[in-house]
Amino acid sequence: MKILLTGARIIDPIQNIDADMDILLENGKIAKIGADILKSAKSKDSGKIKIIELAGMIIVPGLIDMHTHLREPGLEYKETIASGAAAAVAGGFTSIACMPNTNPINDNRSITEFIKRKAAEAALANVYPIGAISKGSTGSQLTEFWDMKEAGIIALSDDGKPVMDAALMRRAMEYAYSLGLPVISHCEDTNLSGGGLMNEGYYSTILGLRGIPGIAEEAMVARDILIAEFTNTCVHIAHVSTAGSVRLIREAKKRGLKVTAETAPHYFTLTEEALQSYNTSFKVNPPLRSEQDVAVIKEGLSDGTLDVIACDHAPHGRTDKEVEFEYAANGISGLETSLSLSLNLIQNKTLNWPELIAKMSANPARILNLPKGTLEVGADADITVIDPQLKWTVDVQTFRSRGKNSPFNGRQMQGKAVLTIVGGEIKYALPSLKL
C-alpha cells in the first residue's frame, strides 16, 4: 500500500525542512519526499496509490508523548492500553511512552511483556513501556534494568513516587547510564510536599488548602542535577512546573551537563487561580503554579531549557474526581488536548513551528533513543497531519480516552491533528477529512 500526501506544508526540524512538498509512504516507510512527486506518481502507477489532498494542512513527524499513564494492568476503569493508544492517535501522537505506576507496577520483565503484547493487539500507536526504578516503586531496591531492557523498556522512572533516597537515585543513574537507558525523575521532596493539595501561596492560604511549595520540586531538581554531574550520567526532569526549576536546569545546561527536561501543557496554560472553585479537574501533581511560574516556563520553552512538551496524560474515572477536593485524584487526561494547547505557543510567539514540533517529536525521540521523530527517507512512516485553522470545542464525552478528567472541557481551540499515520497505516482520521 502506497500513500501520497500532497498539497501540504511539511515541517521536519531534523532535516531543516519547512516547505510545501509531497511525501510518499511505501511499505511502512517514508519512500520519497520532494516537490514534484505527485506528477511522476500519477503517470507511473496511478490506481495503486492512495493520494490524499491536504491543502492548507501541515505535515510533521509523528508526535511522541514521552509521559503517559496507561492504567493497565490493574486500573482498567481509568484507561486501558487500547483506549490510551486510541486517545493518542486521536490527539496526533504516533508513539507514547507509558509510566510504570500500574497495579502491579511495571517493575519486571513479565509486566513489560504484557504491555507490549496489549499494545501490539491494539495496533494503534507505538507504545514504549518505562520500567520502574525501584521494586514496587517503593524507593528501596533497584529493579532488574537489564532484564526489562531486553523485554522492551526504553527508560526508567518511579513517576508518581519520587525516589527520596539520594543514594538509590545515584545508583539508578549510574546503572541505567551504563545500559544506555535514560532515568526520568519525578522531582518532589515528599517531606516538603507532604499532604499538600495545591501550590503554596496566596491562593492556598485563602482556600485553606495545604500548600505544596515550589521548593519541594526544586530541591530534588537540584539534587538530581548534582548526581548527574558527579557521576557523569544523564537525567531527564519530568513535568517541570516552577520558575526555580527552569533556572536550575538552565544553569546546568549552560555548564554542559547531560540534563534534559519536559513540561506539560497545563503548566504553560493554567494557574493556581483556577482552583478557587475547588474544581477537582484542576487538581494535578505537581500543582498548577503562579502566573510568574507560567511566564518562566514559557521562557524555558523558548530558550531551549525545556526540551520537551509531554502530556503527563493521567486518566481517571469519575469516582476518582467527583469527591471532596482533598480526596480527589491528581491528574489531567491530556492526550487529546495537548497538541491544540501547545499550538497556542505559536500564536503567542513563544515558539515557532519547527521549535514546537521538535519538542513534540524529535526531542523526545532523541532523549529516549527512539529511531523516530523525523521524515527522512527510510524512516518509519509515522506522520501527523495538523489543520492549523480548524476551530473546535473540547467535549470530554467524545474523548477516546476513558479518562474524561479535563479542565479544558468546553474550551474553544484552534488547530488539531486531523490525520495520524503509524507505520504507513492510517490510524486516525477526522471524519470530515476527505480521504
Next chain:
Amino acid sequence: MKFEKKDILGIKDLTVDEINLILETAESFLEISTRKIKKVPTLRGKTIINLFYEASTRTRTSFEIAAKRLSADTINISSSTSSVVKGETLIDTARNLEAMNPDIIVIRHSAAGAPHLLASLIKQSIINAGDGAHEHPTQALLDMMTIKERKGKISGLKVAIIGDIEHSRVARSNIYGLSKMGARVVLAGPATMLPRNIEEMGVDVYTNLKDALIDADVVMMLRIQLERQKQSIFPSLREYSQHYCLNRNNIKLAKKDVIVMHPGPINRGVEISPDIADDPSYSVILDQVNKGVAIRMALLYLLTGGGE
C-alpha cells in the same frame, strides 16, 4: 432589603449590606432566647438537616437550638452514625438528602470546599458550619455581632487575632468580615503558624504577641491543637504558652477597655490564662456563644425567604 443568597458558604462572598442585614436580623431574634417559652412559629414546617462530618458540640448544638426556637424540624447526622462508614460518597449522601426535600442543609466537613461541592449539586440552601481550614462564616458573624454590641461599632477598631492562623477557618472568616466592616486586623503567631502571603489579605502580621496587642480594641485568641506539635509547628505547649498566652501582664498593652474573644473550646493556660478567660471585664467568650444562636436563627430565617 431582600436577602438574595441561596447559600452561606463564606464571608468572602457576602457584601457589607448583607452582613449588616444578618446582624440586624440576629439582634431582633436575641430576645426570643430570653423568654419563658423560647419558641416562635416562624419556621414551622421547615426541615433543617445538620450534616456533621467532623466532631462538634458547640456549633451543632447552636444550630439545633436555633432551628428549634424557630419551630423547624431538625435532623442531625454525624459521620459516625451516617452511611459514611459504609463508604457512600458526599455527593450520593447529598442527593439522597435532597430527594427528601429538606429546606436547609448545614454542613461541617474537614475538607475545605466540601460545602461548595454540595451547593453546586443540590437545590437546597447550604450553610457552611466550618470547612477544613477555609471558612467558618457563622462564627465570624457571631464574633462581629458580639464586637458590635460591646463596642457600638466595628469600623475603626483594631482587632488582634492570635495563634495558629494557618489552620484556622475562624481567622480567615474574621479577616474577611472585619476588614469589610472597616476594622483593622492584625495577626500574631510563630512564623510556622502564619500561612504564606497572608498579608495579601490586607492584614498586618507579627511574630511577637506584644506587637499585635498594642492598643488593640479586641483580642481574639485561637485554640492551639496539640496534634500540630507532631508537625513541628511548635516545639512544645510549654514554650508556646510562655510566649503566646494572653495573661494579666501582656493584656495591659491593649486598650483599657479591650475585650477578649475565643471561638472555643479553650485550652486554659495554653493560649489564654484562666483568670483572663473568666474575668467578665475582659472576657466575652460566653457572650459569643449566646450570640451564636441568634446569628444562626437569622440565617435560617433569611435563607428560607424570611424578610420578603
